[in-house]
Amino acid sequence: AQSVTQPDIHITVSEGASLELRCNYSYGATPYLFWYVQSPGQGLQLLLKYFSGDTLVQGIKGFEAEFKRSQSSFNLRKPSVHWSDAAEYFCAVGAAYSGGGADGLTFGKGTHLIIQP
Amino acid sequence: DGGITQSPKYLFRKEGQNVTLSCEQNLNHDAMYWYRQDPGQGLRLIYYSQIVNDFQKGDIAEGYSVSREKKESFPLTVTSAQKNPTAFYLCASSGGGLGTEAFFGQGTRLTVV
Numbered sequence: 198a199q200s201v202t203q204p205d206i207h208i209t210v211s212e213g214a215s216l217e218l219r220c221n222y223s224y225g226a227t228p229y230l231f232w233y234v235q236s237p238g239q240g241l242q243l244l245l246k247y248f249s250g251d252t253l254v255q256g257i258k259g260f261e262a263e264f265k266r267s268q269s270s271f272n273l274r275k276p277s278v279h280w281s282d283a284a285e286y287f288c289a290v291g292a293a294y295s296g297g298g299a300d301g302l303t304f305g306k307g308t309h310l311i312i313q314p
Numbered sequence: 315d316g317g318i319t320q321s322p323k324y325l326f327r328k329e330g331q332n333v334t335l336s337c338e339q340n341l342n343h344d345a346m347y348w349y350r351q352d353p354g355q356g357l358r359l360i361y362y363s364q365i366v367n368d369f370q371k372g373d374i375a376e377g378y379s380v381s382r383e384k385k386e387s388f389p390l391t392v393t394s395a396q397k398n399p400t401a402f403y404l405c406a407s408s409g410g411g412l413g414t415e416a417f418f419g420q421g422t423r424l425t426v427v
Contacts, residue, residue, distance in 0.1 A: 206354070231415055240318075240404060240418035241357075287356060291415075301347050301372060302416055306356040 199224040199290050203305035210278050211313045218273040218308050220288030229291040230271040231302065232262055234284050241287065247271065258282070283312045316341045320405050320419035327392070327399070327426050335390045335422045337405035344409065346388035347416065350374060351402040360403075363388055392424060400426045 200223045210216050222228055229248050233241040245256025252264040262273045271288060286309075289302040318339045327333045339346065345364050349357040359372030363382040377396025382388055388407075392399045402423050406416040 233418075238402075238421070238423070240320075240420045241406075242418075243415050246415050301349075301359045301362045302357075303359075304349075304357040306354060 199228070199303045201288050201290050201303055201305035203286075203288055203308050205308045206306070207309045207311065209311040209313055212280055213277050216273075216275045216278045216282070216310070218286050218288075218310070220271045220273065220305060221269050222271060222288070222290045223269065224290055230262075230264060231289040231291065232256065232260070232271070232273050233287045233289060234258075235287065235307075236284050244273070244286075278310075278312055280312045280314070283310055285309050318405055318407055318417055318419035320403075320422050323420065323422060325422055325424045327424065329426055330394045332391055332393050333399075333424065335392070335403055335405075335424070337388045337390065337419060338386055339388075339405075339407045339417075339419075340386060341407055341409070341417065342385070343407035343417075344385070345407060346382070347406045347408075348372075348378070348380065348388070348390045349404045349406065351404060351421075357404065360390065399424055 202221045232244040288305045321336045347362040348360040361380045363369035379391045405419040408416045
């Protein structure tokens with residue numbers, strides 16, 4: 198069965214500092230990987246996704262993520278965070294045969310990002 | 315604008331009552347999903363549907379029921395058999411196939427009083 202681990206429940210970063218959120222996945226075949234962001238009481242918004250090709254993917258709001266098959270990781274990065282980046286971040290994996298659809302995604306438990314002024 | 319609409323945003327239910335959460339999409343997506351979100355638990359799949367008049371149980375289907383009579387609509391009923399129904403419920407849809415992602419509604423917060 199597929200699974201996603203986000204090791205950090207909470208992360209605190211100063212505004213303007215760099216950010217890296219960790220994500221490790223377990224999947225028997227080629228995974229499709231996603232990062233979503235959620236503001237309090239809201240739905241999820243897609244930040245970026247990886248299906249194939251270049252292992253460094255660019256997303257919205259200045260985020261990027263790197264797929265490392267050897268480490269089963271898909272870490273999210275941002276060079277300089279803004280106070281508006283404070284939110285909950287979810288990594289998710291989907292079956293390669295169906296992309297992000299069909300059988301649904303498996304989500305990590307999320308990382309809560311706190312921005313210090 | 316295309317999107318997914320969940321209603322209501324807040325819902326209160328007395329113990330022992332069934333309640334139905336609405337989810338409508340105008341994205342012409344074939345696949346629709348219901349997730350439950352609890353603090354510190356991430357999102358867990360309740361039910362999903364890949365096509366009209368067909369749906370499948372997810373990881374935590376007990377105490378829930380769904381229908382998919384129209385492509386645009388995928389209502390979720392939380393029955394009295396659900397022992398701990400207070401949670402945030404998220405509906406999503408996807409075009410399915412390779413290269414697509416799930417799009418989410420704004421959620422419904424259900425509280426049992």
